[in-house]
Amino acid sequence: MSTTTLKPKQKKKTQGTNGSSFDNLEIFLLHLPTTIWYLIFCYAPMFGVVIAFKNYKVRPGKSFLWSLFKNSKWCGFDNFEFLFKSSYFESMLRNTLAYNFIFIILGVLVPVTLAILISQMYSRKMAKVCQTAMFLPHFLSWVVISYFVYAFLATDAGLVNNIGKSLGLTDGKHAWYADKNFWKYFLVFLNQWKGMGYGMVVYLATISGIDNEMYEAALIDGATKWQQTKYITIPCLRPIIGIMFIMAIGSIFRSDFGLFYQAPRNSGALVDITQTIDVYVYKALLERPNINMSSASSLLQSVCGCITIVAANLVVKKIDPDAGMF
Numbered sequence: 001m002s003t004t005t006l007k008p009k010q011k012k013k014t015q016g017t018n019g020s021s022f023d024n025l026e027i028f029l030l031h032l033p034t035t036i037w038y039l040i041f042c043y044a045p046m047f048g049v050v051i052a053f054k055n056y057k058v059r060p061g062k063s064f065l066w067s068l069f070k071n072s073k074w075c076g077f078d079n080f081e082f083l084f085k086s087s088y089f090e091s092m093l094r095n096t097l098a099y100n101f102i103f104i105i106l107g108v109l110v111p112v113t114l115a116i117l118i119s120q121m122y123s124r125k126m127a128k129v130c131q132t133a134m135f136l137p138h139f140l141s142w143v144v145i146s147y148f149v150y151a152f153l154a155t156d157a158g159l160v161n162n163i164g165k166s167l168g169l170t171d172g173k174h175a176w177y178a179d180k181n182f183w184k185y186f187l188v189f190l191n192q193w194k195g196m197g198y199g200m201v202v203y204l205a206t207i208s209g210i211d212n213e214m215y216e217a218a219l220i221d222g223a224t225k226w227q228q229t230k231y232i233t234i235p236c237l238r239p240i241i242g243i244m245f246i247m248a249i250g251s252i253f254r255s256d257f258g259l260f261y262q263a264p265r266n267s268g269a270l271v272d273i274t275q276t277i278d279v280y281v282y283k284a285l286l287e288r289p290n291i292n293m294s295s296a297s298s299l300l301q302s303v304c305g306c307i308t309i310v311a312a313n314l315v316v317k318k319i320d321p322d323a324g325m326f
Helices: 025-053 064-069 078-084 089-119 124-139 142-153 159-166 180-208 212-220 225-249 257-262 268-274 277-287 291-319
Strands: none
Touching (some): 089 124, 089 180, 089 225, 089 277, 124 180, 142 159, 142 257, 180 257, 212 225, 225 291
């Protein structure tokens, strides 16, 4: 009768394809610049939130940290009072929330519709031309756009007034930069015209990733284009729609400064419809340069944005468990 001796199991050394223990060194070096960038420009500045609770004063010849922690006294929530005690608080909060609510709704409907329409085009070249034309305004600065708008809406030499006068429709002296009813809708148009291309590209990329076999099976069953869109395309877009919706909700207390300040050229006649939180803070800092107030308003917007993101994520996950961000 032979006996076999059991040898203890030896642990195998994990080696890479080249047998080196530094297989992940290249990956580590690739992400290192991005990590350093985030640490310096995103995480390190977070310590500056204490400015919102201090009477920050700069002393010449001293560093920022010395001025912040040694030369500045704590003031509690005094820096937040200039927002809540302002006579414009109700109007700027209403404008910020109302416009963003409209932007969020249209920011889902318009790009999704355009993405579906472009995906159904037979000519790929024409689809790329349309996609490029819609995406181009996203790269334009609001300063450049404001000059284009002024060329159209100027009272004396504006293109719109000149065309209306030549056709005999108007006297050619309409003050567009004092017309509140016009700018209520024109601001929404400018926002969609500039931003719809970015959202459309995101949804179009998702549509291109949908399995074509699903459309082929639906075509065999006799489904029309509308039925394919309703039962295949839109359900596949629901997760990315949820993510884009949550991200938009997080900025509901912020406004595009260029849209509400530079596009209407800071017209005093339009202050009732263009006065948002960001515009008011900028104007207040021009009159009373105070970094404490701007820090307080920015912190308040960030906290409210974080709360709205969490709330929106919970609502979206209740509707569709697969569409939440976290």
